[in-house]
Amino acid sequence: MRCPACSSLDDKVVDSRLADDGVAIRRRRECLECGRRFTTFERVEEVGLVVLKRSGLRQPFRREKIMAGVRAAAKNRPVGPEQVEGLAADVEEALRLEGSEVTSALVGAAVLDRLRALDEVTYVRFASVYKGFADPSDFEREIGLLTKVDRVEPGA
Ligand SMILES: [Zn+2]
Numbered sequence: 001m002r003c004p005a006c007s008s009l010d011d012k013v014v015d016s017r018l019a020d021d022g023v024a025i026r027r028r029r030e031c032l033e034c035g036r037r038f039t040t041f042e043r044v045e046e047v048g049l050v051v052l053k054r055s056g057l058r059q060p061f062r063r064e065k066i067m068a069g070v071r072a073a074a075k076n077r078p079v080g081p082e083q084v085e086g087l088a089a090d091v092e093e094a095l096r097l098e099g100s101e102v103t104s105a106l107v108g109a110a111v112l113d114r115l116r117a118l119d120e121v122t123y124v125r126f127a128s129v130y131k132g133f134a135d136p137s138d139f140e141r142e143i144g145l146l147t148k149v150d151r152v153e154p155g156a
Contacts, residue, residue, distance in 0.1 A: 001029055001040050008033035049092070050101045061095065061102070063088045066111060073126040079119050087114045 001011055008031055015028035025042045049061035066088040074084065091110045095102045108130045115123040 001038075003031035003033060003036055004038050005036040006031060006034040048100045049096055051104050051107055052101055053104045058101070061092065061107070063092050066091055066107070069129075070111065070115065070122070070126065073115075073129070074119065074122040077119050077122050079122055083118060087111070087118065090114055 002009055003011060010032040011029040012032060013027050014030050014037070017026050018024070019026040019041060020043075027040045027042065028037060029040060030037050050058045051061050052058055067084050070079075070084050070087060071081075091107070091114060094110050095107065098106065112123065112127055112130065115126055
């Protein structure tokens, strides 16, 4: 951890305890460079939601992947960062209600459901990519390609 006083990366942990009902660990650290003491919180990433890909592989669900995909599809569209965040949070919440394991197809469908209401162009872009996507990491890559094709260079 970077010391807030001198930016040194060398520290030692002088105390660790559970916080937030056990979901976080609070650590008291001491900078080995300047002796400053500071506190860090470590959180376990929310566990339990797994995405089953068409290939049969399982991956932990990552909200950030949804956001990256939607953000790419929403390029140059009136879709704000809060809307993308809200959508991803909604999707995650809906998926968690389905159980601890969901298929990648269900993830895509849940995103599309909400995109339709948000912005038609973004929806269509996402859908065209989604049709061919086999797993969540694929759709990031494919949307990247799609937006490259779509991009209109200034002055072109
Ligand atoms: Zn320091």
